[in-house]
Amino acid sequence: MRSIAVVGASLAGLNTARALRRKGFDGTVTLIGAESAAPYDRPPLSKEFLAGTVDEADIGLGEPEDDGLELDWRLGKTAVRLDTGDTAVELEDGSRIRADGIVLATGAGANPFPGALGLRTIEDAKALRERITPGARVVLIGAGFIGAEIAATAANLGASVTIVERARVPLSGPLGAELGAVCAGWHATNGVELITDTAVRSVGEHEVELADGRVLASDVVIAGVGARPHVDWLAGSGLRIDGGVVTDSQCATGIPGVVAVGDCASSHRPFAGRVQRIEHWTNAITQSAAAAGTLLGSPEPPAPRDAIPYFWSDQYGMRLQFAGQRAEDDTVSIVDGDPASGKFAATYSREGVLHAVLAVNNPKQFGRLRRDLSTQQASVVALA
């Protein structure tokens, strides 16, 4: 293998390029990014960057050591076709990059909602930053993690914030109804109105109409209604797509020399026993090492701790951390602290088997519980 093209220059793509070099690959590495901005970290976009406490330079993912990686950068170039016969990537400008190995790391984009703004890129965040001013009437569509974080930041900036959520209990998918309700309660505590069990019918110039006929006056309307992977350009490539690009647990697709990582990959997850697309920050980091190992023929299975999904969210000064995946019939137990106090840890388990852990403002207990979870998961996977 003499040349590798990485399509996607964000967290997963950049880290895969770094991992290739770390593992001794000395051929050409071409890094293709659709955005013209140098790689940056996305989690701060809904928090510190939106609040204006950090700037563009602060959230850059680049490190001084990256100069030594000798990457062939192609930023501001969108890939439009993958030719798997010749392992080549065709770009929007008509150019074609042939390589012996291809890394698909195109990520995901925010689902659009007609008339509403979204938040996925640094440009989106800058546009929101200008509009979320003190007193501005901000309506958020969706009370998921992104919606809740934007709401918290906007409220902190002095905006008057309303969230409209379709589900009866926000976050009940990832957290379950019981603890989802606990987190949803933080909105009211912080002066943000939460309307649940209600869909948005339409977004107008200065108002939002709800399915029940109510009309909310608005200056800014922002949708946080999930993301979908950037995989449309791969149609006809011969790759299997199921949500994202289907891979095995080590990021290999069905086509030799092509791997997929991060938000655009539907990878086999040993802990779940099936293929799942995971949009977490840590998943992108973990998979980048695996993908580089697979391409170079030196597989490197992740440490047990890194093999279980993990995400965090910061809202209203609360830090929520979650590891594992809950099942519908899990028993939820508060094992430390008290949800009402704003500091607690909870487990999700069934018949003595731990499936997931949640901690709020309780990183130490979270660290301990996550270890229990990964030790147990490792033994379950080893038995399977």
Next chain:
Amino acid sequence: MISVCSIDDIPEGEAFRFNADVPIAVFNTGDALYAIDDTCTHQDASLADGWVEDGCVECPLHAACFDLSTGMPSGPPAKKAVRTHQVIVSDRTVYVAINETPAELPVGEEIGVA
């Protein structure tokens, strides 16, 4: 040399955090006491909240592991070492001699803002 706390204030596996020019944490691994800068070099997380095992502390946010004796991270996402400081125990009181090299801070953090 700063007088920090009593040795009884730091049970095994725990850490004691105090403010010098930046926050500093003293860890008790059971074998020894170690002092390092408390703020992860990656982003804003307090290492005193991290899990201590095998002479390392795991960052509570993204799980980079820092060697308590050298301050070096074992792998991503942290890349820079935290400063280490000398710990002296006398009469059950824990003292820390602050390392004079400037601290490595994550983005958005400034010295004096804790």
